[in-house]
Amino acid sequence: MNSQAISQVSDCTPLLVPADPRLVRVEDLLEACDGFLFTGGRPNVHPEEYGEAETKAHGFFDRSRDAIALPLIRACVERGQPILGICRGFQEVNVAMGGTLYPEIRDLPGRMNHRMPPDGSIEEKFALRHKVTLAQGGVFAKLFGAQEVMTNTLHGQGIKEAGARIVVEGYAPDGTPEAIYVQGARGFTLAVQWHPEWNAANDPVSRPLFVAFGKAVQDYATRRSPPSAQADKVA
Numbered sequence: 262m263n264s265q266a267i268s269q270v271s272d273c274t275p276l277l278v279p280a281d282p283r284l285v286r287v288e289d290l291l292e293a294c295d296g297f298l299f300t301g302g303r304p305n306v307h308p309e310e311y312g313e314a315e316t317k318a319h320g321f322f323d324r325s326r327d328a329i330a331l332p333l334i335r336a337c338v339e340r341g342q343p344i345l346g347i348c349r350g351f352q353e354v355n356v357a358m359g360g361t362l363y364p365e366i367r368d369l370p371g372r373m374n375h376r377m378p379p380d381g382s383i384e385e386k387f388a389l390r391h392k393v394t395l396a397q398g399g400v401f402a403k404l405f406g407a408q409e410v411m412t413n414t415l416h417g418q419g420i421k422e423a424g425a426r427i428v429v430e431g432y433a434p435d436g437t438p439e440a441i442y443v444q445g446a447r448g449f450t451l452a453v454q455w456h457p458e459w460n461a462a463n464d465p466v467s468r469p470l471f472v473a474f475g476k477a478v479q480d481y482a483t484r485r486s487p488p489s490a491q492a493d494k495v496a
């Protein structure tokens with residue numbers, strides 16, 4: 262779904278990166294790619310990454326992905342290289358910027374269960390399940406042309422404290438943060454807790470998000486290697 266959205270909606274070439282520091286280096290990835298989609302993924306960011314001790318409620322982890330994703334996000338923010346965060350990727354953007362996560366938001370008073378239904382078809386798992394209210398006049402409301410949108414929801418964790426430069430512009434009805442960006446970043450840094458890759462070509466919320474990310478990536482590619490320089494290389 263992610264590759265299809267990047268290819269068909271963002272109009273970029275999707276490349277899948279092994280998120281393992283034994284295989285790739287962040288500095289090489291920054292040179293090889295023009296932008297990065299931080300996808301969803303079931304393992305949770307290890308709580309040590311935000312200064313908390315591991316408990317049973319934190320579930321299972323992917324420390325290799327933590328070791329690539331978190332420094333890569335910081336480097337992209339610093340360089341103005343575009344990033345798009347989805348679900349676990351959204352949580353990574355927050356942690357990379359110094360934020361923290363709740364291990365299991367459905368255990369918090371007044372919060373709904375944001376996890377996917379355990380049974381059912383893929384259509385049922387990715388069905389639109391709650392409203393997200395967006396900041397009036399904010400970047401997300403402008404992008405979607407609406408202040409309220411409907412989204413799917415397939416996650417157990419959620420933002421506890423927002424990172425230093427994280428602006429939260431969208432909330433679920435139970436107060437769970439759903440849409441963020443990094444204040445003062447020179448590049449595209451939008452991230453969402455839901456899964457826009459589902460039905461990306463047709464959904465009125467997913468489509469503009471992937472189109473905007475694709476445009477940001479193409480602009481970055483042109484800036485780092487303007488068409489005149491590309492022609493020089495061929496000549």
Ligand SMILES: N[C@@H](CCC(=O)NCCCC(=O)O)C(=O)O
Pocket residue numbers: 300301302303304305306347348349350415416417418419
């Ligand atoms: N681990 C986090 C992130 C949840 C997430 O990204 N879910 C997507 C799962 C997609 C899949 O199963 O492939 C959390 O639970 O909060």
